[in-house]
Amino acid sequence: MNSPYLVPVAQLLRDVPSSVEVNFSAPFDEEHEFEPLPAADSDVMPDADATVAVRVQSFRGGIRVRGTVAAPWRGVCRRCSAPIVGLLEVPVDERYVENLPPEDEEAYPVEGDFINLATMVHDAIFLELPIAPLCREDCQGLCPMCGIDRNEATCACQPASDPRWATLDALRSEDDSSQ
Numbered sequence: 001m002n003s004p005y006l007v008p009v010a011q012l013l014r015d016v017p018s019s020v021e022v023n024f025s026a027p028f029d030e031e032h033e034f035e036p037l038p039a040a041d042s043d044v045m046p047d048a049d050a051t052v053a054v055r056v057q058s059f060r061g062g063i064r065v066r067g068t069v070a071a072p073w074r075g076v077c078r079r080c081s082a083p084i085v086g087l088l089e090v091p092v093d094e095r096y097v098e099n100l101p102p103e104d105e106e107a108y109p110v111e112g113d114f115i116n117l118a119t120m121v122h123d124a125i126f127l128e129l130p131i132a133p134l135c136r137e138d139c140q141g142l143c144p145m146c147g148i149d150r151n152e153a154t155c156a157c158q159p160a161s162d163p164r165w166a167t168l169d170a171l172r173s174e175d176d177s178s179q
């Protein structure tokens with residue numbers, strides 16, 4: 001019961017409204033619940049520390065948690081396959097409720113005299129992990145013909161001029177701009 005993710009709230013719930021600031025860094029996966037994903041997928045770095053900076057405030061029957069959570073992540077560029085690392089910082093504004101009704105899927109439970117921030121931090125970070133990250137906005141990718149990294153070199157391959165590819169290219173650039 002020594003995890004910094006476990007925040008005692010008995011006093012806060014007795015004294016409504018009251019609040020405390022909670023700031024800490026601790027392993028994202030303290031419980032080792034998560035299998036590392038395949039290297040090609042975006043993932044939180046194994047054993048990385050998540051940083052939590054939130055205000056924990058009581059209301060009648062529950063606790064509101066507002067602030068930011070951050071964790072380093074890794075992935076590979078979807079155009080050139082270069083490894084990427086970054087820091088994901090996510091704003092959070094969540095409720096913890098005493099005697100949480102099962103139909104309330106928007107809130108987390110107050111567990112006895114504690115709230116456990118770990119699940120909330122996992123949810124916030126996993127939701128925001130970039131699914132198809134780019135090493136940089138204007139990554140040129142690899143040449144589809146010779147495989148050269150177009151960020152580092154140019155090749156003499158001619159782009160396919162088959163008009164059927166034009167539609168596909170248009171779709172691709174739509175896809176890119178939705179990132």
Ligand SMILES: [Zn+2]
Pocket residue numbers: 077078079080081082134135136139140141
């Ligand atoms: Zn790239």
Ligand SMILES: [Zn+2]
Pocket residue numbers: 143144145146147148155156157
């Ligand atoms: Zn080429």
